[in-house]
Amino acid sequence: xxxxxxSERGQVAVYAVLLFPILMLTLALVLAVGTIEGLRxxxxxxxxxxxxxxxxxxDPAALAAGEPPRLQVSEAERLAREYLxxxxxxTGDVLAATPSDIAAAAEVVVSNExxxxxxxxxxxxxxTVSIQISAPARIPLLGLAxxxxxxxxxxxxxxxxxx
Numbered sequence: 001x002x003x004x005x006x007s008e009r010g011q012v013a014v015y016a017v018l019l020f021p022i023l024m025l026t027l028a029l030v031l032a033v034g035t036i037e038g039l040r041x042x043x044x045x046x047x048x049x050x051x052x053x054x055x056x057x058x059d060p061a062a063l064a065a066g067e068p069p070r071l072q073v074s075e076a077e078r079l080a081r082e083y084l085x086x087x088x089x090x091t092g093d094v095l096a097a098t099p100s101d102i103a104a105a106a107e108v109v110v111s112n113e114x115x116x117x118x119x120x121x122x123x124x125x126x127x128t129v130s131i132q133i134s135a136p137a138r139i140p141l142l143g144l145a146x147x148x149x150x151x152x153x154x155x156x157x158x159x160x161x162x163x
Contacts, residue, residue, distance in 0.1 A: 025145055032141040036151060039094060039137055044155050046087035047131050050103075051159035054080035054110070054129040058161060069161050071127040073110045080108045080131055088135070096136035096150045107132040119156050130158035 057076035058069050081103045088099035095102065109118055109130045116123060119130040136152045143149040 028141045028144045032139050032145075035139055035141065036137070036153070039091070040153050040155060042091065043088070043133075043135055043153060044157055046090065047084060047133060047155055047157040048159060049087055050080050050084035051129045051131050051157055053083040054108075055127065055159050055161040058127075069127055070112050071110050071129065071161060073112075076110045076129050077108045080129055081106060084131065084133070094137050096138050102133055102135050105134070117158060120158050122158070124160065127161040128158055129160075130156065132156040 054076040055071065057072045057079055059072050062068070062070040084106060085099045085103035088095065088102055091099075107119065111117065111124055111128045111130070114123075114125050117128060117130050119132045132154065133156075134152050134154050136150050138149055139151055140149050142151065
């Protein structure tokens with residue numbers, strides 16, 4: 001075994017002291033990104049459920065006349081916003097705005113005609129409800145890295161009425 005020189009004593013401790021904060025910062029950022037992606041997935045599911053609920057606003061007169069299904073635009077929009085606010089309330093304290101404020105500011109498009117969905121860009125052939133929201137969320141771990149702890153997630157989704 002090679003004897004240590006006096007000048008090499010304590011080098012490991014210096015490296016540990018210098019590298020530990022960098023490793024902790026990296027870990028905090030990895031956890032923050034995971035938190036953001038998990039939140040994005042939960043909110044997208046809640047948004048999709050709100051759009052799906054809004055597709056229940058079928059026009060009974062059109063159905064009774066034997067016409068293809070049509071959505072009642074104002075009723076579908078009301079249902080989308082109502083259910084979006086209720087679903088977002090399940091996220092708890094993570095959101096930096098109230099669920100009702102996010103739902104009220106959401107862009108809701110009810111399309112009864114075939115074409116291109118203005119929110120998702122997908123081709124639509126049946127009545128469709130599309131929603132886009134901007135949800136500010138608090139991610140405290142970002143504050144450790146000197147980044148603003150509030151991140152705005154822009155999420156869209158849609159659902160179609162089927163016969």
